[in-house]
Amino acid sequence: MVEAQFIDDPLIPRVDVQFSFNARADNGKMLVDAVKALPSRTWNPQDKVWSITGTGTKKHPNDVLECLGFFIDTELDDYWHPVAVPHGAGAYRVYPRFAGYEDVAADIGRGAAWSKAHQSFIVDATDLSDGKRLLVRGLITDVEDQIHDEAHHMLQHPFDDHDPDLIEDLAEVTSQGDQELLDEAAELFGHQREGFGGETHQLRPFQQASAYAVATTRKLVCHDMGAGKTCIALAAVDLMGTQRLLVVCPPIVATNWVAEINQWLSPVFAKTHPDQQPGQFKSAESGPWVRRVATGRKLPDLPEVGSLVVPSSLLQREDVRELIAEFDPDAMIFDEAHEYSTWESQRSIAARELARTLPVGRRFAVTGTPSDSHPGEMANPMAITGQLEARFGSYGNYMQRYTTVDHFGKHKPLKKNLPELAGILRELWVKKTKAELLPHLKGKAHDWRLFDVSTTEYRKAHVEVIDNIIEKVGGIDDTAKMSPGDMEEFADTFGMGVMSPMFRAAGRSKIEPALGVIETLMHQDDSSPLIIFAHHQDVINELHDTLLEETDYEIDVLDGATSADQRGTIVEDFQDGQIDVLIASIKAAGVGVTLTRSHRIVFVEHWWTPGINAQAMDRADRIGQEKLVEVTHMVAVGTFDEQVHNVLARKIDYVDTIDPDADMGESQTMESSINDIITGVIEAAVAKAKREVKKVKK
Known part of the structure; x- marks a missing residue:
């Protein structure tokens, strides 16, 4: 027995059919095989029903169904075409x-x-x-x-009004700059608004030139990490007279964007809207001219002028989309645009939809790792900026020209056309290596990067440290009676060691973003290995295991468990170029080894004494090093890790810029700052002890 029922849906119409297992079609074939051969059909095992949703374009759907013995009362003319x-x-x-x-x-x-x-x-x-x-x-x-x-x-191309030769010259500016060229650009495109950069920040010549190129035609900012992509993008939107900037970025760098905006762009609005008030509740932390959306927080009130920072992970939330629409941005920056490399992903679709609410020319994409070897991964960043359609016509045209499809249905680069694509991309982005932009620099360059991390483990560690302090003091009664002098003496006696669980938790929270930093740096230049410094053994071990599992890099570890013979072999292999990533203990690898094969260092954790960190950096910055040593410092926002790093940053900045010959060891000011941090935790322990004593008395 054969049964067929038409399900009337204007968008997804279907015919549900039921038949016995051994039923045959009119041509004698097994009916189940004939149904399986249809273009679109699914089996519902629960109801034992085949749902036919597609019969093809060659024959009328009713004719196809009737050939199989399925008869329905509805003519499917109105349901045939897409x-x-x-x-x-x-x-x-x-x-x-x-x-x-x-x-x-x-x-x-x-x-x-x-x-x-x-x-x-x-x-x-x-x-x-x-x-x-x-x-x-x-x-x-x-x-x-x-x-x-x-x-x-x-399909409109809004960039034709600009002199392509001038834009090319601006995009090619590197270390020295060309003042006449910058003056010509300023005359044509204007100057940065009053206040940009505040009183302390100033663009380098190549950054100013790149900003002009980006503000006019080059909407992709793709310089190496550490070259100032953020300030270039902010300078570009400032040149365009932006009043309401939307920044979409990964959650872990949202705080970093708030800090950069407040350094560069907010001083402009401080001049034009000095009376604008900070946001309410948590949003007030960002200042009067920036609001930030964060998971687990109420949505902020919106500024009249200024910036809104939104994590890319929240773009699909309806209330966030409504907030953005209410903010009505007149410029958008999409950071880490390589994260949108999969065209059909929900995040990529959401980013395209949001970007297209603004005209082409006012949408920017920032990434230090653009893919010019796999064309498909560049399609969505270009669609976000509007350059994809304006330059290539459509996504389909672009993919047809630069990719092919293998027998698994996967897009593969069409190698014969890649040189052509590379030439076009050079007209769409600003992209230089740090060596090209800063070839004259020697010594060390520091990049302090803030990461928004989960603080769940850190908060547990904070409770553990407080309980440990109470135990070391002798219980809640003795702790509750501690005077300021007692607290100072305790801090001097136990030092930062008492804080170890908190710093360990802060270090562990940075393992996931550390993987992203490592991938970015290796993508930029895989000819130079990386040195990754950490302190706690479990952080070192987890970094090693994660990299081993998720990457193909040659990895080794230099820590306290490394024997003298192993140590020599590892250093020799590193200097010979056989190791891509060396994970090193700050103390164990901080002395007695030469690692000049690398000029790139990442501190996932720091020692709280500047001199120890300086010794670690000197493994690469020593005789035999011919390049600028680039040091990336990872800072976990919302932890004491952040406070300690702020102290270290001030010390390092002083040594590197004010007095290069100064001693990097402990100083009285440094010791005082660290003691203040410890004392803050001791005060929390005293407060808890007093609450407990009060409860007992009741």
Whole structure:
């Protein structure tokens, strides 16, 4: 017995059929095999029903069904051809209906990206229309004029008014700069607004030149990490007279963006809107001209002018999208744009939709690791800036030109066209290595990077430290009676050692972002190995295990457990270029070894004495080192790690910029600052002890 029932859905119509296992079609074939051969069908084991959703474009759906012995009362003419409905800015959902997945995908071309969540293709307007006519055979839509209008708008190239030779010259400026060129650019494009950079920050010549190039035509900022991509992007939006800037970034660097904005852009608004008040509640931490969205916090109130920083992980939240719409930004920066390299991912789609609410020219993408070897990974960052459609016509055209599809359906680079693509990309981005931008620098360059991390483990460690202090003092009664002098004496006696659980927890919280930093640096230059310094053994071990599991790098460890013979072998292998990443203990590897093969150091953890950290840096910065030693310091926001690092940063900044010959060891000021940090925790222990004593008395 064969049964067929039509399910009337204008977007995803289907015919549910049931038949016995040994039923045969009119041609004698097993009916189950004939159904499986249809373009689109699924089996529902619970109801024992086959759902037919696609029969192809060659024969009428009713004819296909009747050939199999399935008869329904409904004529399927109105359900045969694909239908397009709006999905977001510049994008549409295309439902194949009975035309079937494969035939519609072939008609759309390489721009077809399937969404399981919507059971449809998500397709840009430029892959549906050339601005005048629909490009997909038989496509039905109630918004044809809208599709044409959006396609026409996306295909416009807003950069033709600028002299390409001048922009090229600006993008090529490196270390020394060209004052006449900068003066010419300033005359044409204007100066930074009054207040930009505040009283202490000033752009280097190459950064100013890059900012002019980015403000005009080059919307991708792709210099190496540490070259100032953030300040270049902020300078570009300032040159455009931006009043409300939206920054979309990974959650772990949101605090860093707030700090950079307050250094560079907020002083502009301090001049124009000096009476603007800080936000309410937690948002007040960012100052009067910046608001930050964070997981687990109330959404901030919005400033009249200024900046809004939103984690990329929250872009799909409806309330966050509504907040952004209310903010009404007139410029957007998407940081770490390589995170949107997968075209069909929900995060990438959300980023494209958001970016397209602004005109092309006011959307910027920042990444230190652009992929010019796999074209597919560059498509979405260019779509975010609007350069993809303006330069290549559409995503489908771009993928057709620069990729091919293997027999597994995966996009692979079309190598013969990669040189052409490389030439075009050079016209779309500013991209230089740090060696090109800062070749004259020797010694050390420090990059202090703030990371927003989970503080759950850290808060537990804080409780543990307080309980340990109470125990060492002799219990809650003795702790509750501690005077300021007693607390100072305790701090002198036990020192930073009493804080160890908190610093260990802070170190562990940075392992995940450390992996991202390492990947970025290795992508920029895999010819130079990395030295990763940490202090706690469990942090060293977890870093090693994580890198071993998630990367293909040659990794080794130099710590207190390394024997003298092993130590010599590891150093020799490192200097011979056989090790990509060396994870080193600050104390164990901080003396007696030469690691000049590398000029790049990452401190995942620090020792709280500047001299110990300086000794560790000197493993690379010593005789035989011919390059600038680049030191990245990772700071976990919301931990005492942050406070200690602030103290260290002031000391290092003094030594490197004010008095290079100064002693990096302990100083009276340094010791006092560290004691203040310890005393703060002791005071928390005393406060807890007093509360406990009060409870007992009650």
